[in-house]
Amino acid sequence: MPELHIKNMVCDRCISVVRQGFNELGIHPEEVGLGVVKLKEALDAKTKLVVSEMLISLGFELLDSDKSRLIERLKNSIIAKIHHTDYVDVKVNWSVLLSEELKQDYNSLSSLFSSVEGITLEQYIIRQKIECVKELLFYDELTLSEISYKVGYSSVQHLSNQFKKITGQTPTQFKSTRNLENSRKSLDSINNSRS
Structure with missing residues (x-):
């Protein structure tokens, strides 16, 4: 079964948007998952170009290498x-x-x-964990101890140390700014800069 690999698909909404894009082109994939679309048959070069342009317009990218x-x-x-x-x-x-x-x-x-x-x-994993912590702090439904457990930290202190190293703030300071929406990053844009 032919597969297309797609960059920047990081959530269920991405899957839904990509599936809809393919359907609008009259292409009905067998399966759409994070970063991959499984097709019934291979696309010809012209159709692949149309698919690539559709993906770019949606904020994704067809991966070839x-x-x-x-x-x-x-x-x-x-x-x-x-x-x-x-x-x-x-x-x-x-x-x-x-x-x-x-x-x-x-x-x-x-x-x-x-x-x-x-x-x-390792740094990428840590930064993804910190972004998850930011999101959980934003929703304010869990204690810091529960967040620590959920994201896989051995203790609140370990989480706090890594959080401060990455963001420059403690989780409590970060939460108290209440400007969380502007400080969160999309999952596909995480890199080595300070979060």
């Missing part, structure tokens, strides 16, 4: 585990998890990711 696809799969795996599960196990071994999921040696994955993204996989 194997390296780009692999990095996008890495990002999607991390985002799914952190943002789309009930809680992240504090003992999760990311190197084993990602190696098994992508069926690749972790050192190779890490090296490729760093060389292309300019940030280590």
Whole structure:
């Protein structure tokens, strides 16, 4: 089954928007998931160009190189585990998890990711966790202890230390500014700059 790999698909809304875009073009995929669309049959060059333009207009990008696809799969795996599960196990071994999921040696994955993204996989994971914490602080439904548990930190202190290192504020200071909407980042724009 032919697959198209798509950059910047980071949430269920992205899946819905991409599925709708394909349907509007008269192309009905077998499956649409984070970063991948499975088709019944391969697209010809002209149709692929139309699909690429549609995706760009929606804020996505068709990935052609194997390296780009692999990095996008890495990002999607991390985002799914952190943002789309009930809680992240504090003992999760990311190197084993990602190696098994992508069926690749972790050192190779890490090296490729760093060389292309300019940030280590470990830093990317931490930044994704911090973005999840920001979102949970914004909704103000959980205590800091519950957020710490949900996002996979061993303690509130560990979360607070990493949060301050990344954002320059403690979670309490961040929450009290109440300007959370402007300080949150889209998941696909996380990089090595201060969050």
